[in-house]
Amino acid sequence: MTRPPLDYLLGSDGVRADATLPLTWFTLAISIIVCVIIAWLLWVGVRRARANGGAAETVGTPLEPEQGRGLSWITIGLAVSAVPLLATLIWTMAALGHVVGPPRRSGMTIDVTGHQWWWEVEYHGANPSDTFATANEIHIPIGTPVVVRLHGGDVIHSFWVPALAGKTDTIPGQQNIAWLQADRPGIYRGQCTEFCGVEHAKMGFEVVAQPANDFEHWREAQLQTAPPPATPQLIHGMQFTTFRCGLCHSIRGTDAASHYGPDLTHLMSRRTIAATTLPNNPGALAGWIQAPQGMKPGTLMPDQHLSGAELNDVLAYVETLK
Amino acid sequence: MRRLIPLLLLALAACQSNDPRAQAKALIASRCAACHVVPGVRTAVGVVGPSLADIANRQVIAGKFANNRDNLIRWIMHPQAMMPGSAMPEMGISQPQATQIADYLRTLDKP
Numbered sequence: 001m002t003r004p005p006l007d008y009l010l011g012s013d014g015v016r017a018d019a020t021l022p023l024t025w026f027t028l029a030i031s032i033i034v035c036v037i038i039a040w041l042l043w044v045g046v047r048r049a050r051a052n053g054g055a056a057e058t059v060g061t062p063l064e065p066e067q068g069r070g071l072s073w074i075t076i077g078l079a080v081s082a083v084p085l086l087a088t089l090i091w092t093m094a095a096l097g098h099v100v101g102p103p104r105r106s107g108m109t110i111d112v113t114g115h116q117w118w119w120e121v122e123y124h125g126a127n128p129s130d131t132f133a134t135a136n137e138i139h140i141p142i143g144t145p146v147v148v149r150l151h152g153g154d155v156i157h158s159f160w161v162p163a164l165a166g167k168t169d170t171i172p173g174q175q176n177i178a179w180l181q182a183d184r185p186g187i188y189r190g191q192c193t194e195f196c197g198v199e200h201a202k203m204g205f206e207v208v209a210q211p212a213n214d215f216e217h218w219r220e221a222q223l224q225t226a227p228p229p230a231t232p233q234l235i236h237g238m239q240f241t242t243f244r245c246g247l248c249h250s251i252r253g254t255d256a257a258s259h260y261g262p263d264l265t266h267l268m269s270r271r272t273i274a275a276t277t278l279p280n281n282p283g284a285l286a287g288w289i290q291a292p293q294g295m296k297p298g299t300l301m302p303d304q305h306l307s308g309a310e311l312n313d314v315l316a317y318v319e320t321l322k
Numbered sequence: 323m324r325r326l327i328p329l330l331l332l333a334l335a336a337c338q339s340n341d342p343r344a345q346a347k348a349l350i351a352s353r354c355a356a357c358h359v360v361p362g363v364r365t366a367v368g369v370v371g372p373s374l375a376d377i378a379n380r381q382v383i384a385g386k387f388a389n390n391r392d393n394l395i396r397w398i399m400h401p402q403a404m405m406p407g408s409a410m411p412e413m414g415i416s417q418p419q420a421t422q423i424a425d426y427l428r429t430l431d432k433p
Contacts, residue, residue, distance in 0.1 A: 278355075278356055279352050281352060281353060281413065281414070282411050282412065282413045282414060283352075283353035283354060283356065283357070283411065283413040284352065284353065284355070284356040285356075286356070286357065286370070286409070286410075286411045287355070287356020287357035287368045287370050288356050290357070290370045290409065291356075291357070291368065291369050291370045293369075294356070294357075294367060294368045294369035294370065295355075295356055295367065295368060306409075307407075307409070308407045308408045308409035308410075309407045311409045311411070312402070312407065312409070312411060315411050
């Protein structure tokens with residue numbers, strides 16, 4: 001599923017990006033054309049000055065109105081510049097009208113909090129018991145406007161899913177509103193775009209847009225608590241995991257109930273770990289659990305110094321968190 | 323043109339992935355990188371297990387088994403069967419994948 005870099009300039013997949021992408025290309029094209037014309041005029045001017053004897057020729061006399069044509073070029077230049085400027089202004093206003101506010105009838109509201117260096121996502125339902133938290137992977141139903149309430153967990157971050165919508169900052173002590181609407185099912189990469197510390201670059205996330213039915217299945221699965229451990233190895237794994245990991249992480253259905261780090265109740269349902277730093281497979285997971293500082297130096301999760309047997313038990317238990 | 327560019331990039335990616343060394347590197351980046359340093363794989367900077375630089379010249383793997391191709395392939399596939407309790411987990415790597423990884427590792431002869 002890796003997509004080529006800057007591919008969001010080639011096509012948009014959401015309502016807000018649909019409005020801004022053509023404008024992006026238009027302003028880019030206008031800017032390039034203007035630069036080329038100005039550079040060409042400058043070059044012609046320099047050539048003419050040189051042909052007429054160099055620097056001495058540039059010591060000009062001020063233009064007087066009775067000299068005729070010279071001054072009128074200023075008026076013509078202003079008129080020509082006004083056309084693309086005005087077109088861009090009108091287009092920008094129209095695009096802003098499309099993207100600025102969440103639609104009045106939004107289908108769903110979620111809370112997203114930026115933390116150093118991961119994203120906390122909270123879903124709500126009709127009842128308080130329908131609330132659950134996940135991390136770094138935002139599922140949304142297609143065709144539905146989703147309001148994203150953005151919170152700052154520690155420092156300022158910025159929430160950006162280029163293929164779906166523009167950037168909105170997450171600011172501590174303030175709630176900002178963004179909204180997403182995906183037209184097509186797909187997995188869209190998001191990224192923190194406000195420098196927020198040493199691992200800013202490894203603070204990615206994914207938006208998984210899926211048909212309403214699939215989304216509802218996902219939501220119901222996420223509401224489940226972790227399954228009880230079935231074998232002696234898993235029992236030891238669970239005890240060890242809740243003891244060692246439970247002071248920062250939450251696994252619903254166990255004693256691990258801290259919200260300092262990502263909720264791990266359904267860790268294995270996610271495609272990546274550590275805010276898209278690593279693919280979610282047993283090898284990467286074991287390495288991440290044992291030595292996060294090796295892969296993401298500065299991350300707030302400390303190295304664990306587990307023995308081989310302990311690591312195996314923890315890994316076996318964590319792999320049951322589907 | 324809009325459709326052509328991703329297609330071209332895809333074609334480019336497809337060309338690369340036919341190369342067994344490129345495939346091995348992709349596997350290593352996905353499965354091994356979090357624990358091992360592997361020369362030639364930019365993201366393989368893990369500090370959990372030993373660096374695999376120069377592994378082609380090592381005599382013993384996992385402190386116990388002769389470093390030959392068969393043992394290396396088996397070790398990559400089933401470390402827990404060969405040495406229960408080792409910190410290296412079972413990663414669900416298939417035999418062809420393990421062979422690719424082992425063949426790549428066996429070219430690493432420079433410290």
